[in-house]
Amino acid sequence: MLRQALILLLLTAPAHADTRAAMRVLRDECVGCHKPGKAKGGLLLTTHEKMMKGGDNGPAVVPGKPADSPLYHLVLADADPHMPPKKQLDTAALKALEAWVKAGAPWDARVFDEPPAPRPVKLSSMPETWQPVLALALSPDGKKLAVARGGSVILVDMAAREHPVLGRLEGHTGPVQSLAWTPDGARLVTGGYRDIRLWDPAALQQTGGITTALIGMVTALAATDTHVFAADGETGGAGFLHQFDFQEKPAATWKAHDDNILALRLSAKGDRLLSGGADRMARLWDTSTRALVAFYEGHTNHVHSVAFNHDASRIATAGADREVKVWDVPTREQDASLGDKKNAYVALSWTPDGKALAAITDKGHGSVYTELKKHDGAQRSDTAKERKLESAGAPLTSVVITADAKTVIAGSFDSRLHTWDAATGKPGSGIALE
Numbered sequence: 001m002l003r004q005a006l007i008l009l010l011l012t013a014p015a016h017a018d019t020r021a022a023m024r025v026l027r028d029e030c031v032g033c034h035k036p037g038k039a040k041g042g043l044l045l046t047t048h049e050k051m052m053k054g055g056d057n058g059p060a061v062v063p064g065k066p067a068d069s070p071l072y073h074l075v076l077a078d079a080d081p082h083m084p085p086k087k088q089l090d091t092a093a094l095k096a097l098e099a100w101v102k103a104g105a106p107w108d109a110r111v112f113d114e115p116p117a118p119r120p121v122k123l124s125s126m127p128e129t130w131q132p133v134l135a136l137a138l139s140p141d142g143k144k145l146a147v148a149r150g151g152s153v154i155l156v157d158m159a160a161r162e163h164p165v166l167g168r169l170e171g172h173t174g175p176v177q178s179l180a181w182t183p184d185g186a187r188l189v190t191g192g193y194r195d196i197r198l199w200d201p202a203a204l205q206q207t208g209g210i211t212t213a214l215i216g217m218v219t220a221l222a223a224t225d226t227h228v229f230a231a232d233g234e235t236g237g238a239g240f241l242h243q244f245d246f247q248e249k250p251a252a253t254w255k256a257h258d259d260n261i262l263a264l265r266l267s268a269k270g271d272r273l274l275s276g277g278a279d280r281m282a283r284l285w286d287t288s289t290r291a292l293v294a295f296y297e298g299h300t301n302h303v304h305s306v307a308f309n310h311d312a313s314r315i316a317t318a319g320a321d322r323e324v325k326v327w328d329v330p331t332r333e334q335d336a337s338l339g340d341k342k343n344a345y346v347a348l349s350w351t352p353d354g355k356a357l358a359a360i361t362d363k364g365h366g367s368v369y370t371e372l373k374k375h376d377g378a379q380r381s382d383t384a385k386e387r388k389l390e391s392a393g394a395p396l397t398s399v400v401i402t403a404d405a406k407t408v409i410a411g412s413f414d415s416r417l418h419t420w421d422a423a424t425g426k427p428g429s430g431i432a433l434e
C-alpha cells in the first residue's frame with residue numbers, strides 16, 4: 001500500500017528543479033575539465049552563455065529536453081563518451097541535472113562563490129625531522145616572538161638579551177602555517193589544516209578552537225581584539241575569508257580570491273584588511289562591511305606577502321614574480337618596484353613607524369628598504385635606499401623586522417631562525433629554539 005502510494009507520488013510529482021543543486025554538480029564534477037584553459041570537447045561550463053553555445057558537437061543543453069541534451073545523456077550509465085569520464089554520478093546528481101534541464105537550465109552564478117564542502121581526508125602524522133618554521137609574528141609590544149615550527153608554536157622572549165624560549169604551545173596535529181596576535185597582545189591565534197586555535201600566551205594555554213566550516217589549510221590569519229580573519233580554501237581552489245568573532249562558528253564567509261589566499265594583514269586601526277593571493281592579486285577589504293574597497297593588480301605570479309605602512313596610506317606586496325611593489329592605497333597606483341628580479345620574494349615586514357620595510361627571498365637573502373619615496377615617474381632608481389641582507393644559505397619562509405629597525409629575523413625550511421643586522425646586512429648568530 002505504502003509502496004504504491006510512494007510510486008504514485010513519484011510519478012505525479014512535478015519536475016521541481018533545484019538550480020543550485022544541479023549547478024553544484026556542474027561545479028564539483030564537471031567544471032574542472034570544462035573551464036577556460038581546459039575546455040575538453042570545446043565545451044565551457046563556466047557561464048550560461050558558454051554552456052548554451054556548447055562544444056565541438058553543438059549545444060550541450062536543449063532547454064526542457066534532457067534526452068536531447070548531451071549535458072544530461074552523457075552522464076547516464078551507458079553513455080559513450082561518458083561524463084565525467086571515470087566516474088558514475090549518483091542518482092541524486094542525475095535527478096538534479098535532469099530536473100534542471102527540464103526546467104530550462106536556469107543559471108545561478110552564486111554557486112561558484114560558495115565554499116566547497118570539506119572533503120574527507122586522512123591526516124598522516126608528519127615526520128619528526130621535518131620541522132620547518134612557516135610563520136613568525138612579533139607581539140604588538142615587541143616583547144615576544146611567536147614562531148610556528150612544525151606542529152608547535154614556540155614563544156621567544158625578545159626583551160631579554162639572549163632571547164630565551166618562554167614556552168611552547170602544543171596541540172596542533174599538523175604543521176602550523178599561520179599566526180596572529182590580537183592588538184592587545186592578550187591572545188595568539190594559530191592556524192593549521194582545518195584547525196584554528198586560540199591561546200593565552202601569558203599562561204601558555206589554549207583557550208579555544210575553531211574547526212567548524214574550515215575547508216582546508218588556514219594559510220593566513222589576522223586579528224583585531226574582537227574578530228579573527230582567516231584565509232582558507234582547498235589547495236589550488238578559490239580563496240575564502242572567514243570572520244570569527246571568537247565564537248566557534250564564522251560570522252561570515254566570503255570568496256575573496258580566485259585562487260588560494262597566501263597573506264593577510266590588518267591596518268593599525270583595524271579598519272582595513274589586506275589579502276594577497278595565488279591569483280596574483282592584492283585586495284583591500286573594509287573590516288566592518290566586508291566590502292571590497294580596492295584591488296591592486298600588477299604582479300605576474302603569486303602574491304606571497306602583503307604589508308601596510310603605519311597609517312595604511314601605502315601597502316607593499318611581494319611576489320613569486322621576483323618583485324616587491326609599493327602602492328599608493330587611495331589611487332591604487334604603483335609607487336615603486338623594488339625586487340631584484342632574480343629571486344622569488346616570500347615575506348615582508350614593515351616597521352610600525354613605516355620607516356623600514358624588510359623583504360626576504362626563497363633563496364635565503366633579502367633587503368631592507370628605507371626612505372621610500374613616492375614614485376614621480378622620472379627617477380625610478382631613486383625610490384628607496386636599499387640595504388642588502390647577505391644570504392642565510394637556507395630557503396626562507398617568513399620574516400619580521402624589530403620596531404627599532406635594527407634586526408631582521410627570518411624563519412626557514414631548515415627549522416631555524418636566522419638574524420641580520422639591518423644596518424650592515426650581515427648575518428647574526430640567529431635565535432636558538434631549543
Ligand code: HEC
Nearest residue numbers: 029030033040041043055056057058060070071081083084
Ligand atoms: C576529467 C575530465 C572531464 C570531466 C570531469 C568532465 N568531462 Fe565532459 N568531456 C571531457 C572530454 C575529454 C570530452 C571530449 C570527449 C570526446 O569527444 O570523446 C568531454 C566532452 C563533453 C561533452 C561533449 C562536448 C561536445 O560538444 O563534444 C559534454 C556535453 C560534456 N563533456 C559534459 C560534461 C559534464 C556534464 C560533466 C560533469 C558531469 C563533465 N563533462 C565532466 C572531459 C571531462
